[in-house]
Amino acid sequence: MCDVKNIKIALTKGRLEKAAVKIFESMGVDTKELEDKGRKLIFHCENDLYNIDFFLVKAPDVTTYVEYGAADIGIVGKDTLLEKNKEFYEVLDLEIGKCRFALAALKGFKMDEGYSRKKIATKYPNVAREFFRRKEQDIELIKIEGSVELAPIVGLADAIVDIVETGSTLKENGLVIIEEICDISARMIVNKASMKTKREEVMKIIEETSKIINK
Template sequence: MKDILTIAMPKGRIFEEAADMLRKAGYQLPPEFDESRKLILDVPNEKIRFILAKPMDVVTYVEHGVADVGIAGKDVMLEEERDVYEVLDLKISECYLAVAGLPDTKINDVAPKIATKYPKVASSYFREQGEQVEIIKLNGSIELAPLIGLAERIVDIVSTGRTLKENGLVELEQICHITSRLIVNPVSYRMKDEPIDELVERLSKVIGG
């Protein structure tokens, strides 16, 4: 595996956009690549192996060296705070983190409850605002929390705002802009500097395009 570059990528929208970028950068990915349900995809002609994972797990794989390189959202990077190098903003899968809730909801004066997948980011944000809040970590369907009385507010990713609107929620504050980043394992950066530098250079040309 010494001469193989292993890349961890999230399934879904980021995978599709990243695969398109890699093709534009000249990497020959097979047509069936996009439809495959396999979790490990080998592309021998390019000496690349792909690991498909949940977004939060990509940074773990890269930090522990089972993947040399990864593609991860800035939201995951902020939340996980892993020991990896962030080498390139791919400028794909653009969205932002925001605070949202039901309109005209009275906020608990003592410690409003905030539901989120991003407890570290949310805690840091409200601390910077000088607000004391209670964070409730959820793993999915964050929009449910205000509807069932679990929390007064949520902190979540917003792309089009459609999900918020369909659930009767309104955006209250934007926290930060999010794009996908190319991340690298520090040891791999030393051991496999040539293929990694080539990957960065080719992707940079696509971005600058």
């Protein structure tokens, strides 16, 4: 039986989950339960070095679980961190799930053309608001939950701020990147109290994860 303190880790479901599991597997963590999930909600992984409970949640919930201490560590995209702005330590760039935020629009669009305020559709209003604040541009934000690329096509918005990976979705819908905003990738975050009460265990996970991603 492992005598190290139990660490609870919240993983973002989907693409980031799979990449994160590979990292932990490379660290020697037994991830068999995660690979054969069934209907389970919590996956216990234990050996002489680690005593970990993993659970899978949606990206916005990872920050909530970590902030309130239900999870000691979280794996989540930088896009979520920029939008949520909650209280925790951001300790590692895992260099997985790489993509970028960008301003995109139909071909021929220009931000400085015309006199009316430009309408910008986005799933990430805080990110978009900060981007245009830095540029000292007055815009009207429209929050969209679904396929944001549709907004300029049907005339709801002049442009969009969204995550771009390959750019193929933009191209297929006649949109082009006007300006890249920032690069994003998956990050490891840590609950502030856990960094004190479980410091040895948390730091070992951080250090071993860092070794894997820097190989």
